[in-house]
Amino acid sequence: MELYNYFRSSASYRVRIALALKGLDYDYKPVHLQKNEQFNESYAAVSAARLVPLLRDGEHAVTQSLAIIEYLDETHPEPPLLPKTPIDRARVRTLALDIACEIHPLNNLRVLRYLVRDMKVAEEDKNRWYRHWVETGLETVERQLAAAPARYCHGDTPTLADCVLVPQIFNAQRFACRLDHVPHVMRVFEACMALPAFEDTRPEKCPDAA
The missing domain is CATH 1.20.1050.10 (Glutathione S-transferase Yfyf (Class Pi); Chain A, domain 2)
Structure with missing residues (x-):
């Protein structure tokens, strides 16, 4: 997996926490928002929204931090990040x-x-x-x-x-x-x-x- 993120982005931090809680390895792909790297053509080709975070898992790309975390919870159920009921x-x-x-x-x-x-x-x-x-x-x-x-x-x-x-x-x-x-x-x-x-x-x- 690859995580495109920015160190100071709170949405990116959310996903880093979830990955760590689940013990999942990933490649850290920095996108510097203060330098407007999210608007570079190379990143625009990856993210239609030009936002971070973005998780690439094989051929699939998932954006929006809460959607990413729920995706991780469904594909890697342990430990669960959502209760049972x-x-x-x-x-x-x-x-x-x-x-x-x-x-x-x-x-x-x-x-x-x-x-x-x-x-x-x-x-x-x-x-x-x-x-x-x-x-x-x-x-x-x-x-x-x-x-x-x-x-x-x-x-x-x-x-x-x-x-x-x-x-x-x-x-x-x-x-x-x-x-x-x-x-x-x-x-x-x-x-x-x-x-x-x-x-x-x-x-x-x-x-x-x-």
Whole structure:
């Protein structure tokens, strides 16, 4: 397998965690978003969306981080990243989507670039925008975790939700977001970071981080 990704991309980090949790080897293919390498003809031939991550598995290419993780869960079922029962799977997907759909899209690189370059938003106002949507979005996750406390987002083993939560916290810390108002979120984050799958795939440990 090959993973096209960027070390600082939270969506890419999600997939790196899932691959590590499942003990799967892959070739790391860096695509530097700050240098606009996603728009190079060579990558455009691979990815119609010109986005990362992209997983190539033999002749198949899968995009969108959550779709990639579910693909990995179906093709390599152990250890499972989704629970057994429909209601538990729905809860894990809800937690993941509360981050991947309600927080992340408002603050990804394309949006931040548009705010600064096209809307002429000042750097501090851009950061204030970022912090607002992350801090308020994590409050939703906090309420859900508080309603059913567990070691990880759902139960005693990491799931899809944890793969999505941890990269969002890394980004929140990078932009100096307030996190003292989400103690359950941070407790789960710390439990995850005690595992090699989360620690060893963190952004600064990637080959393209230098």
